[in-house]
Amino acid sequence: MIYVAPNKVIHTAISAPGAGKTQALISQLPALLSAGRCIVLALPTKILSTDIVSRLPVGIDHYVINSDTCYPNPVGPELQAALGSRTNKLIITTHASIFSVPPNMLRGWMLVVDELPAVVGFPDFPFTPSGLDTLFVHTSERDGHLHIREGCDAAIETSLKIFRAAKSGAKQTSMLSEEGAKIFTCLLNGNPVFIGAKMDNGKRHVHAVEEYSHWKIFAAANEVHVLAANIDGSLFDEFAQVHGFTYTRSIFTPVFEGYNSLITIYPAMPKGRDYSKTKAEKIVGDIAINQYETIPFTVVDAILKAALQKTNGTPLLFSNDWAGFKWLNKKTVHVCSIDSRGLNDYQGETDAILLFGGNPSPADKRSLQYLATKYARDFRHAFAVTRLLEPSLQAATRTAVRVRGNTQPITIFVQDERVADYLVKTYMPNAVIDWSFSQITPVQPDGRKVEDPRKAQVFELFDQDMRNADIVRLTGVSRGSATNWKREWKALKAA
Incomplete structure (x- = not known):
């Protein structure tokens, strides 16, 4: 038998958001399919399928497989059947679906992944004493870790089976929570699960490091293409190196001549200070939301209120859920998801306000230390690229800046110097970073209580x-x- 080495090459199409990576793929589909290629296109969300299908050349047969098209049946069996039969030469699915099939199903297929998939997860949940009791039925605590009790693997599998059946609407009752099911799944898959000390409220944090098996899928496919704005320095990049993958230029790389707009970037935090939840939630006063009620007014409230005074039109707002903005008239902004990849509905707007964080939590730090020890490499910068910098680039480019030929001035309010520098170093080299806005942010460099501006x-x-x-x-x-x-x-x- 001739041994065929697994595929260890990833073809990368690296270019700016809006440069036309997906269109470059679509334009080459007729020739590739005519040449007998079998292609799987994996998208970050199922919502993007409609847009892709509407742009396909006339006469291109395709098969969309996701939780909507398969409902009420699971996606897995239908996707595996389609991959095995090769009746349809173009399959459009999602990241989650394609990375859940057995790797050998990708043999003979060209896999095209639109946007970087997540390659590692850091699930972290605060468990009440009763929730912990449910976990401890089948696990034990040792050296700050949870371990499956001897002989309890089958019992955990049964618990998960009942949980999934109950979740799907079957007439079964499960004592397992969504969080508990996640932790049990991590344990069964051999992922390390950590348990923290008891907090004042009686809860304990349970968190895990969940490394995904995408690399087996990549190795099994005949050819892999990844379309992304950036790979360098990300968690994807770090783990690609860990698993021995190299890169080469993809045939789907478009020509990008740069953004034409005049771009001004306003960091919210003063130079040298990082944006964080702790700083953003600091109370600096209070604000009336009606004639009877006042609520705390925080640093992030002050930043948004000041930014809105400098914007035009209806700006795009990207923020964490913890920044409630109860005083805000939501009709004055477009509230957008932090994961904005594929969001093309607001290309007429010229302003974006980025107020989400991306720093590692205490549990994330412990998980990153575990990975650093395991692989003898530092993942902290990669975490920042993946959780803060790259999402900020994607958010900023949901505006009219991505429209070719746009000459309207673009205003982007960003969290801090890290984000501003990243935008300039990647795809906005001619942008102006204006520090004047940061001077009115109510934070003190020495950590003293912030004075209410009123x-x-x-x-x-x-x-x-x-x-x-x-x-x-x-x-x-x-x-x-x-x-x-x-x-x-x-x-x-x-x-």
């Missing part, structure tokens, strides 16, 4: 002998703040 105005109103109730109505500060500040004002006057 305090000086309230002191002036006290000087005018205005009543507390009128000051609250005019400025939006809470009654408590007004009372406290009046004491401080009187003390200053008496000094």
